[in-house]
Amino acid sequence: MERYIPRHFDNLQNLMIPKRATVLCGPCGVGKTTLINHYLASSTGRTGEGSFREARVLRASGNNLLERSLLSSQEARVLLEWVSGYDTVFIDEAQRIPDIGWALKTLIDSRPELTIIVAGSSNFDLANKFGEPLTERQIPVILFPLSAGELRATMNDFELRQNLEDLLVFGMYPEVRTCVFADEKKKILNEFAGSYLLKDILETEGIKKPRILVNLLILIALQIGNEVSLHKLGGKLGIDMKTVERYLDLLEKHFVLYNLRGFSRNLRNEVTRTSKYYFYDTGIRNTVIKNFNPLSLRNDASVLWENFMVIERLKTRSYNNIYARDYFWRTWEKQGIDLLEEYEGSLHALEFKWSAEKAAKPPPAFRQSYPDASYKAVSPDNFLECI
Numbered sequence: 001m002e003r004y005i006p007r008h009f010d011n012l013q014n015l016m017i018p019k020r021a022t023v024l025c026g027p028c029g030v031g032k033t034t035l036i037n038h039y040l041a042s043s044t045g046r047t048g049e050g051s052f053r054e055a056r057v058l059r060a061s062g063n064n065l066l067e068r069s070l071l072s073s074q075e076a077r078v079l080l081e082w083v084s085g086y087d088t089v090f091i092d093e094a095q096r097i098p099d100i101g102w103a104l105k106t107l108i109d110s111r112p113e114l115t116i117i118v119a120g121s122s123n124f125d126l127a128n129k130f131g132e133p134l135t136e137r138q139i140p141v142i143l144f145p146l147s148a149g150e151l152r153a154t155m156n157d158f159e160l161r162q163n164l165e166d167l168l169v170f171g172m173y174p175e176v177r178t179c180v181f182a183d184e185k186k187k188i189l190n191e192f193a194g195s196y197l198l199k200d201i202l203e204t205e206g207i208k209k210p211r212i213l214v215n216l217l218i219l220i221a222l223q224i225g226n227e228v229s230l231h232k233l234g235g236k237l238g239i240d241m242k243t244v245e246r247y248l249d250l251l252e253k254h255f256v257l258y259n260l261r262g263f264s265r266n267l268r269n270e271v272t273r274t275s276k277y278y279f280y281d282t283g284i285r286n287t288v289i290k291n292f293n294p295l296s297l298r299n300d301a302s303v304l305w306e307n308f309m310v311i312e313r314l315k316t317r318s319y320n321n322i323y324a325r326d327y328f329w330r331t332w333e334k335q336g337i338d339l340l341e342e343y344e345g346s347l348h349a350l351e352f353k354w355s356a357e358k359a360a361k362p363p364p365a366f367r368q369s370y371p372d373a374s375y376k377a378v379s380p381d382n383f384l385e386c387i
Helices: 032-042 065-071 076-083 100-110 157-162 164-170 182-205 210-221 230-237 241-253 282-288 301-319 364-369
Strands: 021-025 057-061 088-092 115-120 138-142 257-262 275-279 325-330 336-343 346-352 374-378
Touching: 021 032, 021 100, 032 088, 032 115, 057 065, 065 076, 076 100, 100 115, 157 164, 164 182, 164 282, 164 301, 182 210, 182 241, 182 282, 210 230, 210 241, 210 282, 230 241, 241 257, 257 301, 275 282, 275 301, 282 301, 301 325, 301 336, 301 346
Parallel strands: 021 115, 021 138, 057 088, 088 115, 257 325, 346 374
Antiparallel strands: 257 275, 325 336, 336 346
């Protein structure tokens, strides 16, 4: 039996609001379907009438041509006949269903007592998959790869630090983390990166030149921690800037890449209007460049650490309802901060260093410009304080 690692959203009931669909999105392979099935199997099954008989669950998938056609047909009578007698509807792979927003609006308005759970591997708000019909009718939830905080359910803090190199090299996908051997982990990551992740983008977005998308990912993977020039990327790939921008947007929308923009209060020495890109999972990043070597045999340990912590902070903010803007900060003189979070009227600077001896103090230009900002140097010794 496959080992199940508890997730932050295991009790989906806490997120559900009457007359709204619970929409769970996130990268392909992070366990959305597993989490929902775990919840449905363990829930008490309260029905719309308030009784506690076992709830009837209707499962559908955007991979099923018949169900995809039904959910995108806009035939209300047929749709309502289809869900008749059910208490819960679970629709998986929803990003593949055209005009699904109309179908969900019809179900919510006609069957307000119905529990509706939807899962998909792209950001529906960015994709406009739901659009106007679901305005104020959805509860959006993002499920990331496993967080270090979630791993605390199966490891103590000592074990987490001991396993940190493995987390950086092979990433945080649940199926990877339940494997023991490196070869198994590599096989799973290659399947995610090829058969699932890229295939899903190519099929749902109609990409006609997949090789360009793959080459773009490789270029980004080799520039982790550095500012990205769309013009230079386009030159290397032989495409224009608008095409580069579109492909990067798709990779963001499908939770492959995370875009961190530069921060500025319009001070002359600050660099802004630039971006850094990080992978939502370091295991996927290493798969893209075909490098699973131990950290002692590679020269990118520091950028892997930076990528890992930028995304861990993203998970922590999301799961703990910390509503913040995040940026990197740099001056023309090359003084920089890896992650700058702005929330509750304050700035919080985090500098990620693989070596604990480095960056104990903030850059002088930052302290001079933002004397009230907090600053923390984060290394493997103290990273658990930040999650």
